Amino acid sequence: MGAINNRPKVLFILHLPPPVHGAAMMGKYIHDSKLVNGKFDCHYINLSTAKDLADIGKVGMKKLINFIGLLRKIRKEVRKLRPQLVYVTPNACGGAFYKDFIVVEMLKRMGCKVVVHYHNKGVATRQNCKFDDCLYRKFFKGIKVILLSEKLYDDVKKYVKREDVFFCPNGIPENISANSKEERTINAVPRILFLSNLLESKGVIVLLDALKILKDKGYSFICNFVGGETSEIDSARFKAEVEKRYLNNMALYIGRKYGVDKDAVFEQSDVFVFPTFYHNETFGLVNLEAMEHKLPIVTTDEGGITDVVKNGKNGLISEKKNPISLAKCIEVLITDKDLCEKMGEEGYRMFKRDYTLSAFEKHFADCVNKCLTGGEM
Secondary structure: OOOOOOOOEEEEEEOOOOOOOHHHHHHHHHHHOHHHHHHOEEEEEEOOOOOOHHHOOOOOHHHHHHHHHHHHHHHHHHHHHOOOEEEEOOOOOHHHHHHHHHHHHHHHHOOOOEEEEOOOOOHHHHOOOHHHHHHHHHHHOOOEEEEOOHHHHHHOOOOOOHHHEEEOOOOEOOOOOHHHHHOOOOOOOOEEEEEOOOOHHHOHHHHHHHHHHHHHOOOOOEEEEEOOOOOOOOHHHHHHHHHHOOOOOOEEEOOOOOHHHHHHHHHOOOEEEEOOOOOOOOOOHHHHHHHHOOOOEEEEOOOOHHHHOOEOOOEEEEOOOOHHHHHHHHHHHHOOHHHHHHHHHHHHHHHHHHOEHHHHHHHHHHHHHHHHHOOOO
16 A cells, blocks of 8 residues: 555646746746645646747637636646645736636635735736726635735735735746856956846846947947847847947847856856836846846846845846936946945845745745645745
8 A cells, every 4th residue: 555645735727838937937946846746745737828928918719729728627637636725826917817817716616725826916007997806806805825025015905915915035046056156257348148038128128228328438348138039129120229329249139048058148247237117027037047146236126126136235226217227327337346246245145045946945835835724924
């Protein structure tokens, strides 16, 4: 006879790559976690119906058919497993929320205890719409909520009591050796790094405008843009935007980078810049990667980012959509090597303390356990 499994049974309905984005990567970390799978009897269903970044947000007959198939699969798994908790990573607003609303309501009707984990935001932007307000009231009734940051509670506080919310900051794997961090050298010509998909709302155009300001002031630098092309900005448009600002050989798109190639780009950089104003931005996993590589960060007060990047400590906070403010922040860092080193060291210390994958796994498992037992955080 096999050993009796006394672990609580949890069904995870979450996003998994592809496509590669923050929520999907965190879903993969949970799926692969030895700690989480050791504490709970885990079962997984992929909630994503998009196959690439360009497909996100689109509506079509194929996606509708896939969604109906997903609902059937969830019903079948719930009936078979009878889980003690169902974990869902929903979207906060828009058409994707309506899809996830159906999933969560179906689970509640089947008698499931549900916890939702938000990797995006936007509830507050739709709460004054009568139709959405009605759905939110129903959606949040009787469930627990996990958020990435205290700063994100305002997005849902109209519908969720504080005692029903748990906070679990993201974390990432430690991928680089101690030696590589110790051997960092400052470049004679400052190297600036942007790493995200090429979207206007991630600050690509704002950053190019800021770089032009710095160039016109006589500064030399190289700014590498790393990430995937999008329908908004592909390599051809990026090249045209660079040429328009006379930033040739100063602003370079070098495509996607993964693994050791991405680590190498971080290691060769002096300053990391992430001027996002993306409406769904909550945390910014790329900031954690920059902290691991001891880079000072220039970013914005979007979502929960300022819980991670402390202005004047491990980075500088620029005004959103403001190239003048962004240029001033970058200028401070590329002209003060000692400050860069000090902020980089502080960011690395914070990363090791709070934002490693092992720290996330422990905190996440605790949140799941509290949801199961009804305890408070």
